[in-house]
Amino acid sequence: MSGHDHSHDHSHDHGAPAIPEGTDTFPAEVVARLEQDAKELIGRYPKPRSALLPLLHLVQSEEGHVSRAGMRFCADQLGITLAEVNAVATFYTMYRRRPGGDYQVGVCTNTLCAVMGGDEIFAALKEHLGVGNNETTEDGKVTLEHVECNAACDFAPVVMVNWEFFDNQTPDSAKRLVDDLRLGNDVAPTRGPAGLCTWKQASRVLAGFDDGRAGEGVQAAGPSLAGLKLARERGWSAPDPAHLPAQGEEEGK
Amino acid sequence: MTTLTPILSHNWDRPDSFTLEGYRADGGYRALRKALAMEPEAIVDLVKQSGLRGRGGAGFPTGMKWGFLPADNPNPRYLVVNADESEPGTCKDIPLMLANPHSLVEGVAIASYAIKSSQAFIYVRGEVVHVIRRLRRAVADAYAAGLLGKDILGTGFDLDVVVHAGAGAYICGEETALLDSLEGYRGQPRLKPPFPAVAGLYASPTVVNNVESIASVPSIVLGGAEWFTSMGTEKSAGFGFFSLSGHVTRPGQYEAPLGITLRELLGMAGGIREGHRLKFWTPGGSSTPIFTEEHLDTPLDFESVGAAGSMLGTRALQIFDETTCVVRAVGRWISFYAHESCGKCTPCREGNYWMVQVLDRLERGEGSEADLDKLLDICDNLLGRSFCALGDGATSPVTSSIKHFRQEYIDHVEQGGCPFDHTRSTLWADRPTTTGGNP
Numbered sequence: 235m236s237g238h239d240h241s242h243d244h245s246h247d248h249g250a251p252a253i254p255e256g257t258d259t260f261p262a263e264v265v266a267r268l269e270q271d272a273k274e275l276i277g278r279y280p281k282p283r284s285a286l287l288p289l290l291h292l293v294q295s296e297e298g299h300v301s302r303a304g305m306r307f308c309a310d311q312l313g314i315t316l317a318e319v320n321a322v323a324t325f326y327t328m329y330r331r332r333p334g335g336d337y338q339v340g341v342c343t344n345t346l347c348a349v350m351g352g353d354e355i356f357a358a359l360k361e362h363l364g365v366g367n368n369e370t371t372e373d374g375k376v377t378l379e380h381v382e383c384n385a386a387c388d389f390a391p392v393v394m395v396n397w398e399f400f401d402n403q404t405p406d407s408a409k410r411l412v413d414d415l416r417l418g419n420d421v422a423p424t425r426g427p428a429g430l431c432t433w434k435q436a437s438r439v440l441a442g443f444d445d446g447r448a449g450e451g452v453q454a455a456g457p458s459l460a461g462l463k464l465a466r467e468r469g470w471s472a473p474d475p476a477h478l479p480a481q482g483e484e485e486g487k
Numbered sequence: 488m489t490t491l492t493p494i495l496s497h498n499w500d501r502p503d504s505f506t507l508e509g510y511r512a513d514g515g516y517r518a519l520r521k522a523l524a525m526e527p528e529a530i531v532d533l534v535k536q537s538g539l540r541g542r543g544g545a546g547f548p549t550g551m552k553w554g555f556l557p558a559d560n561p562n563p564r565y566l567v568v569n570a571d572e573s574e575p576g577t578c579k580d581i582p583l584m585l586a587n588p589h590s591l592v593e594g595v596a597i598a599s600y601a602i603k604s605s606q607a608f609i610y611v612r613g614e615v616v617h618v619i620r621r622l623r624r625a626v627a628d629a630y631a632a633g634l635l636g637k638d639i640l641g642t643g644f645d646l647d648v649v650v651h652a653g654a655g656a657y658i659c660g661e662e663t664a665l666l667d668s669l670e671g672y673r674g675q676p677r678l679k680p681p682f683p684a685v686a687g688l689y690a691s692p693t694v695v696n697n698v699e700s701i702a703s704v705p706s707i708v709l710g711g712a713e714w715f716t717s718m719g720t721e722k723s724a725g726f727g728f729f730s731l732s733g734h735v736t737r738p739g740q741y742e743a744p745l746g747i748t749l750r751e752l753l754g755m756a757g758g759i760r761e762g763h764r765l766k767f768w769t770p771g772g773s774s775t776p777i778f779t780e781e782h783l784d785t786p787l788d789f790e791s792v793g794a795a796g797s798m799l800g801t802r803a804l805q806i807f808d809e810t811t812c813v814v815r816a817v818g819r820w821i822s823f824y825a826h827e828s829c830g831k832c833t834p835c836r837e838g839n840y841w842m843v844q845v846l847d848r849l850e851r852g853e854g855s856e857a858d859l860d861k862l863l864d865i866c867d868n869l870l871g872r873s874f875c876a877l878g879d880g881a882t883s884p885v886t887s888s889i890k891h892f893r894q895e896y897i898d899h900v901e902q903g904g905c906p907f908d909h910t911r912s913t914l915w916a917d918r919p920t921t922t923g924g925n926p
Contacts, residue, residue: 278649280563280606281689286671287654291613312671325673325829326654328613344575345773345819346732346805351913382657382823384614385572385581387732387805388739391914397616404915425585426617436616440652448624449506451617454499454586460731460739462499464755465491472492472726475710478717 253320254331256302264296265307272311275442282312286322288441290329295437299330328397328440335370336432337415340381340394341408347383350390351404356380358405363412375416388457389424396436398423401455426451489747491755492718492726494706495699496742499586505621507628510589516634518705522597523642530601534704536712538724543569543660543697544771544800545876546723546789549704553602553694555684562691564604567669567683568595570611570622570698571653571660575773575823576803579728580698582740584611584618587702588625594701595648596635597708602694605645610665613652622650657827661875662695664829675831676875699728719745723788727802733768734760734808734912746791749804750783762917763808767891771800773820774880776887777813797887810916812907813892814899817884818846824881835878838869842885849896852904859889859896 260268271292276285289311293304305319312319323329341356342348359378363371370377386392389401393408400411401424414421421430427450431439439445465471473479493499503509510516522530535550556564568591572580584591591609599607609626611619626648629635637645651669653659659668663677666688687693703725707715716724723745729752732738736757743752749768759765767777770787776797778785785795792799807816825839842865848854866882873879889896898906910916 281670283671284651284669287668288652290654291652322671322673326656328653328655343819344823345816346576348819349807349811349816349909349912350733351915354910354913381614382826383573383575383577385578385612387576387578387803388730389578390732390738394614397614399615399617402914423617427620431616439616439620440613440654442623442650442652444623444627445620448617448620453502453504454582457737457739458496458582458586459499460737460756461491461729461741461743462493462496464741465493466500468490470490470492472494472497472710473714473717475714478713 253305253316254302258302258306260296260303260307268292268296268307269311271441271443272307276311278442283314286312286319287326290319290323290326291437291441294329295434295441297333298434298437299333333370334377334433335375336434337375337395337430338377338379338397338433339412339415340379340384340397342382342384342390342392342394343380344383346387347391352380352391355391355393355403355405355408359408359412362409371416373416376412388460395421395423396431396433397440398426398430398436400424423451425455489744489751491741491743493742494726495583495587495590495702495728496740499582504586505588505625507589507625507632510587514709515589516593518708519593519596519634520640522600522708523640523644527601527603530597530708533712534601534707537707537715538712538719538722539700539703539707539715540723540789541697542699542703542727542801544574544774544798546799549696549700552684552696553598555682556602556692556694557685560685560692562689563606564602565688565691565693566595566599566602566604566607567662567666567688567693567695568607568609568698568701569660569662569665569695570609571665572698573612573657573660574801574803575820576732576769576805577730577772577801578732578803579730579740579801581615581618583698583702583728585621588621589629590702590705591622591698592625592629592635592648594704596629596639596646597704598694598696598701599646600644604694605647607646607648608669608688609648609650610659610669611650611652612659613654619650619652626650656829657823658829658875658877661877664875665695666693673829675829678874720786720788720790722790723799729787729802729804731756731804731806733806734763734811735806736760745799746786746788748784748786749778752804753783759806759808760917763810766807766809766811767813767888768807769800769803769805770797772803773805773823774798774876774883775800776883777891779891797883808912810907810911812850812905812909813888813895814846814850815905815907815909817888818843818850820884821846821881824877828877832874832878834869835873835875835881838865838873838878839881841865842881846885849899850905852899852902854896854900856897856900858900859893863889
């Protein structure tokens, strides 16, 4: 979940902000192409409207953000109003309301990561990139934000790039990471595909289209294996269903 | 002494653990075959007998939930897996789905068969792209192998499974908000009753279960209820992930019988990081009241943790040592709740907003002792008065931290600022270079 600035931005948009200005429709070529995708997504659900979140990811994969034209496309596909789409698009933090960079760099600053150094990493990146929360570097490469807990607390502090895991970061490693992103150097997540997708490519995966990269990367790493490794070392395992201890004799309860 | 019981994690050190071949090589999908030879009702009974309780935090008996589906409702039935893991500190379902997605898919197939559903959804949070890839691949491979889709394993059972990516909203972990979100609306909780069992997805009978709950089902089908209850305690049967994070030597996933203690787990994880001591911890995520050293020997099962004044929650053990400022920690959690409040009900929307103001003021040293009463007063207006558990949960860190660390709040007031050097808490604080140098 994308964050808000902890000290200045508590009046964020839970109400429905104005629908963004701009052209109302995609070019005919784009509509023709996306309609095929939309049809497939809608067909996966018993009721068409369930496809709205996937459709919003889809239009985000086209433009990098959810524009007025993108929302109009969703509305047309589902036979609902632009206002209904806008009400949903503004509720969920993963939909960008304005253009951003190719790489969304999210630093976890929820309590555990913040304490473990997420605050220092976020401060270092703001200074290094010369941008604030939810701002994009001038070259259009990196949008920096702080994010909420991303379910990788045992790898704290965590940085997400286009929603891929970069575990156990430090201010220095995070600065190198954003430098590499801006220079176009190869960057691979700690637990993820062999190379990083762009924001638009990642959005297409989120919409529901396979990019053929599920087999890349590790199955598990470091802390995920801590318990299993110890159990192997000590010969611990789950009870054998064929040889259960009689009731009342069990140890360690 | 309690020992670890790797079950869902038993194959995670296989590089191909996430593939259909890798999962099958370790006995995967044998449980599905066995289940499909049983009567659906017998599987519901088996899960009831096992005592499996929801692993998503609330601990409601899974089999009982399945049994609530009304027999006379003509609408289709749905199984919805809650894979929206977002509770701060909780980090078990994500590595499980990354390393072992087929255990979930197999559990989905068995659970759907048991509740007589032919359509299941896995609602996974959007912010984990690679996990979504792995889940979709697992589902596609299961279809191709005849383990999902039409006439599964030749038994006549049909099941479609859709992996649905969310879009960033903690509230969608609340089961009725999740259902609204899955229907294509803002994720706001619904008034209960009716409960999802009666009127869930598309107003049809629906079971919503956590990832770990469903992934545990195949092991129960294979091992039996007696096997499952041979682990854990009488009322908190079985095993679960205990996720250690923070100031601990070897953070990570430790799969163990319920009822294990933090002292035992810390012994396995190399203890608190060297040269430091435990200050406070959460037993089950940020919505569970914090514990201290005095709770090291509290058995981590639903009853014991409850009796000690907290909740087992998701077994997300966030460990903080003496370098950590509790006011800062709680303030940051409340910022999270304020950000994630859906805005539907006033106590949660306004209460969290104002608690952030008060906690920020206290952390900066600009608060007063009266602010503590103000916080407790706001918590009184939140707990039990908000529409869903998000608001209730937000009060946990506030009230428990004031109970255990009241003096630390007052120290901030008296010293006119935070008495802690936050850099001492960082991962790299005790390394030779303390500037966040090369790891």
